[in-house]
Amino acid sequence: MKRFWHNRVVNPALALGLSLTAASFTPAYAGGYGHQPIEHVLIISIDGFHALDYTNCSQGISTINGGAPYCPNLASLGQNGVNYITASTSKPSDSFPGLMSIMTGATPRTMGVYYDVAYDRVYAPPTVETGNGLLGGACTPNENNGTRTEYEEGIDIDQTQLNGGAPVGVDGGIQSIDSQRLIRDPFNNCNPVYPWNFDRDNTIFGVAHTLGRYTAWSDKHPAYSAVSGPGDGTNVDDYYSPEINSTVISLNVTTPGTDISCNPIPDPTSDLTAYTNSFANIQCYDTLKVNAILNEINGKTHNGSKYAPVPAIFGMNFQAVSVGQKLIEKTLSPTVTGGYDTSVAANAVYGTPTPSLLEEIKFVDAAIGEMITNLQNRHLLNSTLVIITAKHGQSPIDSNRYLGIPADFTTGEPPSSILGSTYLPDSEINQIGPTEDDISLLWLSPGASVTDAVNLLESSSPVNPPNSNIAGIGQIFAGPAIPLLYDTPGVPPNDPRTPDIIVAPNVGVTYSGSTKKLAEHGGFAHDDTNVMLLVSNPSFKASTVTLPVETRQIAPTVLAFLGLDPYNLDAVQIEGTEILPGLGI
DSSP: OOOTTSOOOOOHHHHHHHHHHHHHOOOTHHHHHOOOOOOEEEEEEETTOBHHHHHHHHHOOTTSGGGSOSOHHHHHHHTTEEEETTEEOOSSOOHHHHHHHHHHSOOHHHHOOOOSEEEESSSBOOSSOOTTOOOOOOOOTTSOOOEEEEOSGGGBSOTTSTTTTOOTTOOSSGGGBOGGGSOEETTTTTEEOOGGGTSSSOOHHHHHHHTTOOBEEEOSOGGGGGGGOSSSSOSSSEEEOOOTTSOOOOOSOBOTTTOOBOSSOSOTTSOTTOGGGOTTHHHHHHHHHHHHHHHHHTTBOTTSSSBOOOOSEEEEEEOHHHHHHHBEETTSSSOEEOSBOOSSHHHHHHTOBOHHHHHHHHHHHHHHHHHHHHHHHTTOSTTEEEEEEOSOOOBOSSGGGOEETTTTSTTOOOHHHHHHHHHSOHHHHSSSOOEESSSEEEOOOTTOOHHHHHHHHHOOSSSSSOHHHHTTEEEEEEGGGSTTTSOOBSSTTSBTTSOSEEEEESTTEEOOOOSSBSOBOSSSSHHHHBBOOEEEOTTOOOEEEOSOEEGGGHHHHHHHHTTOOGGGSHHHHHHOOOOOTTSOO
């Protein structure tokens, strides 16, 4: 039986298997396309980017840019790309499981990754309080403890610093992690659980690095070094993670396409506690990672300080589009609203971007264009597979349907508030808060009745209207419905990370008190999960695949194109994750 409650360790037999299978695996694509072998895979996540966004920007909308494409570089990649129009990201569609699904080929059922803030019935609290308020506590060895889990900026040494508080001269990465702020494993001497050992499946970086391939990745938190698992955090040779939720500072970069100078701060009147609070400042932040990719294409480390091999697997995530979809920037005068155009009702349904979102899309497109140009200049484009996707979508596209509870529906309550301390562990209600965006994931206190909790969420007494209306509940998953999605919740031998109850709200409902957003992600809705997925190489002919696929299929596809056996991935062995169709492999 799988031991869910233990940290993952490298299996020597698996490592041996990696070395044996690598030489014998022959990808079929070499004969299928008659093209030189793929030596590099560049993976780009445009967080929030729907399949509809790509269709609109690559084909054009009559009211924008004279009807011509407004993402010409992405459109050009599509001319030699396979476009998967029904691609789905992970469920839940949070950044953390969305990223790890891409990198492991797994679903939360085997990953054990449900959200960057979640719960584990076995692990113990960190030694000290995290930056976001997960309280430190005791770890009782060899017993099930139970704690909130946190893998975002809260585990930084100093989350207000762009480098996460790493030592002087270090610009962000695994050295930014404060080990005392990590949850602990009571069945492993109460040692801290580093991000790269939290996910229970190995990653494409782990497979490639073990076989001597050079790897790199750039993302928004030091915690997302989880992509380096398993082991000691070094499977990504060059990991770069400027902290997105740090205090905004001047940066010596100029944004691609929009040519915004980031020194001084382009939007100094915005809330400077995070780059995500400004349409302009987020572009400066993303440009740091764009420059890292350009340096890596040009045979250097992410900061250009020394020479390095061009990575076999590398890439980054963009945050600009996600901010453009969600943000209402009230510090500007007049207030500037992102999201999709609602001036004509149909425009929002059709996904017509507002001017603010349009600028973010153009910025991302120009940045990707620079990457492609650099690959061409280095004569690397033919040997590089380019994959453009998204960790998650954003819901709702139709901003008219957005309803924040309690921000916009002040008498409403999220499911966690309805259940309260009677049903929820203290760390779900009094510390860094329950896991609720446009979904509610609920882990109940030991001994609490799932049936009674569900009855309360559905109850029409003593409140009027019913709790299900007050919380905007669309569907509740609990009891026998949970094992159809994930492993059975509970302490081992059941899965200590699976929620007891999942509440999917009505489309547009978000459990948020913020009045500065138009959308959110995390849920099961179509707008949350139907993301862009394009696989491109100059040898490909443009094609569209209508078969349902999932972003987790990227992982085995990457290994296959690099001539590495996808079966070396745990997810391929356990869940049978298949290579993406339509690629000749």
